[in-house]
Amino acid sequence: MTQKPASKKPDTVDQDQFLTILSREEALARFEAALFPRAPVSEPRKLADALGCALADDVVAPIDVPPFDRSNVDGFAVRSADLAFAGETAPVRLRLNDEVIACGVAPMRPVLSGTATNIATGGPLPRGADAIVMVEHTRPASVRAIEIRRAASPGQFVSYAGSDIARGEALLRAGTIVGSREIGMLAACGIAEVPVVRKPRVAVISTGDELVQPGGALRPAAIYDTNGTIVTAAINENGGDAHFLGAIADDEAALETAMRKALAGSDMLVLSGGTSKGAGDVSHRIIARLGEPGIIAHGVALKPGKPLCLAVCDGKPVVILPGFPTSAMFTFHDMIVPVLRRMAGLPPRADAKVSAKIPVRIASELGRTEFVMVSLVEGADGLIAYPTGKGSGAITSFAQADGFLKVDALADQMPAGTQAEVTLLTPHVRVPDLVIVGSHCTGLDLVTAQLAREGLFVRAIAVGSLGGLAAARRGECDLAPIHLFDDKSETYNTPFLVDGLELVPGWRRMQGIVFRKGDTRFEGKSVQEAVQAALADSSCIMVNRNQGAGTRILVDRLLGEARPDGYWNQPRSHNAVAAAVAQHRADWGMTIAPVAHASNLGFIPLAEEHYDFALVAARRDRPAVRAFLQALESEEARAALARAGFRPA
Ligand code: AMP
Ligand code: MG
Numbered sequence: 001m002t003q004k005p006a007s008k009k010p011d012t013v014d015q016d017q018f019l020t021i022l023s024r025e026e027a028l029a030r031f032e033a034a035l036f037p038r039a040p041v042s043e044p045r046k047l048a049d050a051l052g053c054a055l056a057d058d059v060v061a062p063i064d065v066p067p068f069d070r071s072n073v074d075g076f077a078v079r080s081a082d083l084a085f086a087g088e089t090a091p092v093r094l095r096l097n098d099e100v101i102a103c104g105v106a107p108m109r110p111v112l113s114g115t116a117t118n119i120a121t122g123g124p125l126p127r128g129a130d131a132i133v134m135v136e137h138t139r140p141a142s143v144r145a146i147e148i149r150r151a152a153s154p155g156q157f158v159s160y161a162g163s164d165i166a167r168g169e170a171l172l173r174a175g176t177i178v179g180s181r182e183i184g185m186l187a188a189c190g191i192a193e194v195p196v197v198r199k200p201r202v203a204v205i206s207t208g209d210e211l212v213q214p215g216g217a218l219r220p221a222a223i224y225d226t227n228g229t230i231v232t233a234a235i236n237e238n239g240g241d242a243h244f245l246g247a248i249a250d251d252e253a254a255l256e257t258a259m260r261k262a263l264a265g266s267d268m269l270v271l272s273g274g275t276s277k278g279a280g281d282v283s284h285r286i287i288a289r290l291g292e293p294g295i296i297a298h299g300v301a302l303k304p305g306k307p308l309c310l311a312v313c314d315g316k317p318v319v320i321l322p323g324f325p326t327s328a329m330f331t332f333h334d335m336i337v338p339v340l341r342r343m344a345g346l347p348p349r350a351d352a353k354v355s356a357k358i359p360v361r362i363a364s365e366l367g368r369t370e371f372v373m374v375s376l377v378e379g380a381d382g383l384i385a386y387p388t389g390k391g392s393g394a395i396t397s398f399a400q401a402d403g404f405l406k407v408d409a410l411a412d413q414m415p416a417g418t419q420a421e422v423t424l425l426t427p428h429v430r431v432p433d434l435v436i437v438g439s440h441c442t443g444l445d446l447v448t449a450q451l452a453r454e455g456l457f458v459r460a461i462a463v464g465s466l467g468g469l470a471a472a473r474r475g476e477c478d479l480a481p482i483h484l485f486d487d488k489s490e491t492y493n494t495p496f497l498v499d500g501l502e503l504v505p506g507w508r509r510m511q512g513i514v515f516r517k518g519d520t521r522f523e524g525k526s527v528q529e530a531v532q533a534a535l536a537d538s539s540c541i542m543v544n545r546n547q548g549a550g551t552r553i554l555v556d557r558l559l560g561e562a563r564p565d566g567y568w569n570q571p572r573s574h575n576a577v578a579a580a581v582a583q584h585r586a587d588w589g590m591t592i593a594p595v596a597h598a599s600n601l602g603f604i605p606l607a608e609e610h611y612d613f614a615l616v617a618a619r620r621d622r623p624a625v626r627a628f629l630q631a632l633e634s635e636e637a638r639a640a641l642a643r644a645g646f647r648p649a
Contacts, residue, residue, distance in 0.1 A: 594646060
């Protein structure tokens with residue numbers, strides 16, 4: 001594919017950062033051309049450690065399997081000619097030889113004409129015998145003889161030497177992935193060790209001053225290192241041998257030392273973060289000094305993942321993944337996994353694909369191949385793919401998605417109703433038993449916990465109240481949790497229901513003013529007094545809510561014409577309001593009591609918000625819906641909701 005120039009004129013920062021943006025295909029082709037062909041490195045591995053590895057050479061069978069002619073049944077080794085005329089009315093009597101051939105016992109005596117030898121399943125056929133008669137088809141005739149009333153064909157119930165695997169046969173071909181079946185074949189031939197492609201040793205480094213390893217305490221403005229662990233796991237999942245070397249601060253000298261050391265001891269280096277030319281982003285500058293040919297692509301027309309940097313330094317791939325976890329994971333799977341698997345001798349990933357309809361229009365940036373994470377639900381006529389994007393900074397958009405779809409670089413949107421191909425992130429479609437689409441609330445988990453225990457798979461997709469209602473109208477979900485306030489009737493939710501939807505009362509969430517404990521402008525005051533105090537203090541900053549939120553209506557009513565500092569800061573969730581106040585970016589805002597209490601903030605109650613469910617009536621009798629309604633009414637859920645600060649309706 002030829003490179004398409006981005007239609008949008010890049011701004012100057014972009015120009016500085018990414019002088020040449022390659023198309024995804026071009027970047028991958030150049031990266032692979034700089035790395036392959038290369039001879040796979042072979043190493044011997046014990047069978048027990050070879051699972052999942054690719055064989056580096058053909059394996060030839062060193063012995064026959066079975067190694068000798070053996071009996072398939074418990075019975076008697078005979079000469080078939082002795083039984084040629086045996087029949088119901090013509091029993092043949094055979095004298096028993098004085099031995100019993102158990103498994104692992106080499107026969108000592110020949111089977112002469114007119115005799116038989118007792119033999120167990122797996123026992124070696126004695127000299128002279130050419131067939132086995134099952135014990136069920138014989139009758140004891142005396143202590144030392146049996147009687148047989150049917151003929152036996154030569155070879156009956158005998159497995160001949162080499163009939164399973166013949167000595168010299170190519171048992172397994174180079175490139176075969178060693179699974180339990182292959183291990184079984186190798187063990188049957190007595191092979192204890194096989195040549196496999198050595199797993200590429202991949203060093204992983206996270207970069208950023210802000211990173212703290214999981215388990216450590218989070219200092220202000222710091223975040224946990226997510227990429228380190230997911231990249232390490234994804235490398236191991238794809239045939240690599242990952243070594244995580246921790247997070248290195250954005251210090252050029254320290255990073256260069258770490259990168260050189262990491263690269264010296266490994267076949268590949270994967271970094272994340274620091275690929276843009278933001279303050280402190282230095283890793284790409286270091287790569288340019290690490291070896292030839294150096295950077296292959298820096299900037300790929302991919303969304304998410306534009307800042308991806310691909311390099312080859314003296315034959316070793318060096319990659320800088322974008323810092324945002326979803327971008328990092330996406331580019332890793334799309335651009336790095338193919339190369340890693342090839343180095344590990346593994347075939348390309350065989351991703352399962354399904355066709356699904358998209359219920360909403362997906363806007364896309366022209367000039368970049370865009371990948372959109374989706375959750376799958378079952379609609380009336382086939383699968384429906386809901387975009388689950390929370391932005392590339394979100395980790396859950398990757399982890400909770402079922403798959404992704406691709407919007408072509410030349411398209412600026414995918415219209416609602418498009419039938420799209422979804423590449424699954426899991427081996428199979430997991431069709432949920434219950435689909436809840438709408439506004440998210442932590443209380444929801446307290447109800448669905450019971451369903452999960454009953455083995456029901458619940459999928460909750462957070463798209464806000466209005467998005468949930470639209471999905472319910474289209475019959476794409478079972479329930480839509482909503483908290484919509486109707487200004488005119490001053491009631492919640494009911495005015496928004498349409499035909500085919502029923503209201504199921506959920507719980508009440510007390511909304512009120514949130515502030516830091518000890519702030520005398522708010523402590524001990526009524527809501528009106530508190531707002532007056534806030535407005536009277538010009539240094540007091542508020543945090544608002546997004547247009548359309550019921551909470552926003554309450555805030556606007558309290559403020560009247562006033563537009564205090566912070567009014568235009570409009571986050572979309574109750575949690576974001578609490579975080580802004582807790583972290584001193586704002587002094588007050590409006591949120592719900594459970595969220596305020598979870599952040600250890602002060603709270604002045606104002607009015608209850610109704611969090612209810614619009615139930616798609618046609619789906620009421622589905623077992624999972626019934627289970628949900630039962631759970632909602634259960635004492636257990638009501639108590640759990642109350643403990644968390646909600647008031648069950
Ligand atoms: P950068 O590319 O370094 O500018 O990072 C872009 C964004 O990704 C910033 O918000 C970083 O804090 C975030 N980020 C970078 N590395 C990591 C990581 N290892 N885990 C989680 N977030 C990260
Ligand atoms: Mg950084």
